[in-house]
Amino acid sequence: VSIPVIAMGGINANNVEEVIATGADGAAVISAIVSAEDIRATTQELLQRIRQARLEKRPH
Numbered sequence: 001v002s003i004p005v006i007a008m009g010g011i012n013a014n015n016v017e018e019v020i021a022t023g024a025d026g027a028a029v030i031s032a033i034v035s036a037e038d039i040r041a042t043t044q045e046l047l048q049r050i051r052q053a054r055l056e057k058r059p060h
Contacts, residue, residue, distance in 0.1 A: 006027065011027045012032035017049050017053040020054055021053055021057055027046075
């Protein structure tokens, strides 16, 4: 049985790639988004960084 691991707590655009690289399947990000001046841009940046980190951790 495969259980997805979702990281929570203190995650933002500066560390989300490292979080995914350590093995998390995803990240629950709240404070970094709701406290952002531009919520849409911050969310898009986080998604882009998560997607890139997932691609980089795939076995080649």
